[in-house]
Each structure stands twice: as C-alpha cells, then as structure tokens.
Amino acid sequence: AQSVAQPEDQVNVAEGNPLTVKCTYSVSGNPYLFWYVQYPNRGLQFLLKYITGDNLVKGSYGFEAEFNKSQTSFHLKKPSALVSDSALYFCAVRTGASTARQLTFGSGTQLTVLP
C-alpha cells in the first residue's frame, strides 16, 4: 500500500526566510509526487509535481521541491517566505500500478509565516 508522511503538523518561519515543508513517501514501484496548498475553507490548489527527470521541480508562486529517491523524500521549499504563503500544505503520491492510481495524501502541514 502506498503512503505519505508529513512529519510536522506545524511549521513557523519568519517572512523573508527560507521555508521547508517535509514529505516522505512509501510506494512499490516508481512514485509520482504532488504538492497542493489549501487556504481556509477552500479547495486544494495544485502547486507542482514530480513525474520523472530533473530531481528539482519548480512550481507556482516561487515554490520548488526536491525529489530524493534514496531518502524517499519530496520536500517543498521556497527561498524567501511571504506572509501570504501561510496555509495548509499537502503532499500526495500515486504509482503506476493500476490498483493504486488514485492519489494518497499526507495529513497536511500548517505553515505560518510571521511578519
């Protein structure tokens, strides 16, 4: 069974500082990884995805994520945080197995950027 872990429920960072939101995964076979952001009482918005190729993936709003196969991680990063980045972030995974193509989500990490 595929699974995703987001080890930190809450991450606080000062505005202008770099931010990292952690994600590790467990799958059989090749992983396909996604990051989403959710603002209060809203749906999820897609940020970026890793399918294959370059391990550093760039996405929306200046976010990027690094795929590390040996550590089974896909951490989300941004060089300089904004107060408006404060939101709930979800990592998700799926594989190529026909029985597991639906997305499996982590439990989410609440990011707070302090002014």
Place this chain on the structure above:
Amino acid sequence: DGGITQSPKYLFRKEGQNVTLSCEQNLNHDAMYWYRQDPGQGLRLIYYSQIVNDFQKGDIAEGYSVSREKKESFPLTVTSAQKNPTAFYLCASSKALGVNTEAFFGQGTRLTVV
C-alpha cells in the same frame, strides 16, 4: 470560466436523513473523485470514477453512495448509515486516472449534523 463547482457550500443534516452533495465540472475530465477531510487526518478517498457509468470504492466508502450518469456530474449521497458524517467534503477531477495528471479541486462542502 472552467472549473469544478460544488454545492452547497454549507449543509446541515438531521440525524437519520440522507443528503446529496453536488459536483459539476466543465473541464471535460474523465476521472472524478470524492474526498473527506477531517482535522489532522488529511484527505481520505471515498469514491472515484474513471468513466461514465462506472465508479469504484475508495478507502472509506461505507455509508456513502455515488452515481456517474453524465461526464460532468458526480453527486455524492451521504446516507443515514454514515455514523459520523460531519466533515469537509471535496470533489476533484483529472483528465484521466493517469499517473502524471494532477487533480483539480472544487471549493468544498461543509456538512454538519444537527
């Protein structure tokens, strides 16, 4: 303006009642999904559909039912058999059930049992 529309935004249900949550998409996507979100638990898959007139149970299908009579629509019924239905429900769609296709989400319906 393309997207996924969920209605209503807020829904109140009495004990023992069935309620239906609407989800419509105009993105011409084949695959549609229903997720339930509870605080601290992330999103859990209820049902998903790859094509019209076909759907599969997800991880927490008990007490829920769906239909897919049209490509654009994937309504979710929360039945009286669902013992703890109070949650935030999210509908999503994607081009296909392919590994490299991201899902697009609606704005959600918050269901409360009163």
